[in-house]
Amino acid sequence: MNKDYSKYKILMRAIGLPLAIIGIIFIIVGFSNFGGAHSYIIVFATGGFLLVIGFGLLSLSIVRPISKYYISEASPAIKMASNSIGEGLKESGFQVTQEKEVIKIKCPNCGYLESEDADFCSKCGKKI
DSSP states (O other): OOOHHHHHHHHHHHHHHHHHHHHHHHHHHHHTTTOOOHHHHHHHHHHHHHHHHHHHHHHHHHHHHHHIIIIIIHHHHHHHHHHHHHHHHHHTTTOOOOOOOEEEEEOTTOOOOEEEEEBBTTTTTTTO
16 A cells, blocks of 8 residues: 555544544534524534544545545456356356457557457547
């Protein structure tokens, strides 16, 4: 894991969790109409703002671990399960069609992967 990202991840969690907790407290206090109608609206809105910012920071701090888990653990398991389901369907007599393999070529101008039958790049418009 990148050291710079690790520092930011810890910082986002250290700031995000207290903001979310404070936001929840403000919402509860604001919802209970503590101090009159005007302070109710201000406290409730401030709590909502802090809650959104806090949960936003917390979610940003876990994006990389979730995507890393999906790539290393969940994706191969899903692929293996779908292959097993396909084999089971074949054995039970269902007609299973396989998709045609898609071959892509790299655009010499911009590097975009384009289908092999394309005459022009769909990203930069140059002739392939």
